[in-house]
Amino acid sequence: MRLRIGLIGFGRWGPNYARVLSDLPGAELAIICDRSADRLDLARQRYPTVTTCRDLDPVLRRDRLDAAVIATSASTHEDIVKRSLEAGLHVLVEKPMALRADSCTALTGLAAAADRVLMIGYTFLYNAGVRKMKECMAADQFGDVYYLHATRTNLGPIRPDVNAVWDLAPHDVAIFNYLLGEQPQWASAIGTRVLRTTRDDIAFATLGYAHDVVGNIHVSWADPNKVREVVAVGSRRRVVFNDLNDAERVRYFERGVSVGEAIADSFGEFKLLVRDGEIVSPRVEPAEPLKAQCVEFVDCIAERRSPLADGRFALGVIRALAAIDKSIQSRGAAVDV
Numbered sequence: 001m002r003l004r005i006g007l008i009g010f011g012r013w014g015p016n017y018a019r020v021l022s023d024l025p026g027a028e029l030a031i032i033c034d035r036s037a038d039r040l041d042l043a044r045q046r047y048p049t050v051t052t053c054r055d056l057d058p059v060l061r062r063d064r065l066d067a068a069v070i071a072t073s074a075s076t077h078e079d080i081v082k083r084s085l086e087a088g089l090h091v092l093v094e095k096p097m098a099l100r101a102d103s104c105t106a107l108t109g110l111a112a113a114a115d116r117v118l119m120i121g122y123t124f125l126y127n128a129g130v131r132k133m134k135e136c137m138a139a140d141q142f143g144d145v146y147y148l149h150a151t152r153t154n155l156g157p158i159r160p161d162v163n164a165v166w167d168l169a170p171h172d173v174a175i176f177n178y179l180l181g182e183q184p185q186w187a188s189a190i191g192t193r194v195l196r197t198t199r200d201d202i203a204f205a206t207l208g209y210a211h212d213v214v215g216n217i218h219v220s221w222a223d224p225n226k227v228r229e230v231v232a233v234g235s236r237r238r239v240v241f242n243d244l245n246d247a248e249r250v251r252y253f254e255r256g257v258s259v260g261e262a263i264a265d266s267f268g269e270f271k272l273l274v275r276d277g278e279i280v281s282p283r284v285e286p287a288e289p290l291k292a293q294c295v296e297f298v299d300c301i302a303e304r305r306s307p308l309a310d311g312r313f314a315l316g317v318i319r320a321l322a323a324i325d326k327s328i329q330s331r332g333a334a335v336d337v
């Protein structure tokens with residue numbers, strides 16, 4: 001049986017979902033909803049056989065649909081997810097799932113009680129490059145984790161409803177939590193408003209994980225140089241994921257430094273053991289992350305299982321984002337996550 005899916009939100013990102021969903025085995029793009037008449041005109045031009053609507057009600061009719069994919073602006077997610085789950089639909093919602101941790105918990109509980117799949121669009125968890133990066137960080141090859149660093153910069157798009165942290169950093173927090181298999185314990189961050197809007201358009205955030213591992217995230221809407229990069233440094237390797245480099249999406253440097261035994265006759269000094277080896281670009285399958293994410297959504301519904309990016313995972317990310325925001329308000333003071 002083909003799953004009938006309604007897409008809510010046909011702005012900049014929604015059309016990518018429409019393209020993937022209309023081509024997905026086991027699924028049918030049945031309705032496109034957007035409150036903007038102009039966006040719906042475009043949707044009708046591209047998908048003349050798909051029903052369109054400006055109001056949510058036709059999407060929430062369970063007799064017509066099985067699932068909703070939500071790609072509206074961040075501040076609308078909580079309400080639309082709630083209404084979709086209450087209507088009995090499975091839900092795939094773009095990040096961030098909600099703007100508060102307690103909302104995230106409530107929606108996750110609602111999905112569990114209704115026995116519906118709730119998945120969040122952390123696209124990078126379905127990116128073959130990020131998967132490869134995690135493989136390259138296997139403990140026996142990577143050694144001890146020292147730190148992570150992520151850069152996500154570009155010129156906008158500036159959001160009218162959330163700051164650059166809530167817009168861009170969900171990806172990097174999700175990647176860090178996925179790579180380390182845990183959630184951060186504290187956050188410290190500085191944000192600024194160089195574009196004279198009412199929200200922080202630039203932020204430098206540090207997250208503290210167990211065993212003194214730190215992850216640093218730089219996000220910016222005001223940098224003409226587009227960067228999408230995550231670096232992990234360990235005692236034996238340095239691994240780099242660069243999403244903009246199609247030819248070498250992941251590279252690892254067989255180089256590292258670790259502390260050896262104490263130097264004789266020297267109080268408190270230790271030998272630094274430097275390891276120097278090759279630079280390797282492992283093969284990364286050229287698969288579209290959004291498609292892999294949508295396939296997982298459809299499979300989870302068919303198999304009644306939870307996706308990797310489920311409500312619990314999203315809660316870990318949202319708690320970190322809330323701590324980053326709070327730290328920005330106190331000019332970088334460390335805040336428990």
Ligand SMILES: NC(=O)c1ccc[n+]([C@@H]2O[C@H](COP(=O)([O-])OP(=O)(O)OC[C@H]3O[C@@H](n4cnc5c(N)ncnc54)[C@H](O)[C@@H]3O)[C@@H](O)[C@H]2O)c1
Nearest residue numbers: 009010011012013014034035036071072073074094095123
């Ligand atoms: N996973 C990714 O890599 C990725 C990339 C880009 C954007 N996103 C996320 O996708 C979401 C949408 O981003 P975008 O760039 O397309 O934003 P956008 O502002 O371009 O589009 C949002 C669309 O939603 C519509 N909309 C808003 N409220 C609505 C409502 N109540 N009912 C129906 N339609 C409504 C608007 O009319 C608009 O067309 C955001 O949450 C963003 O963070 C994710």
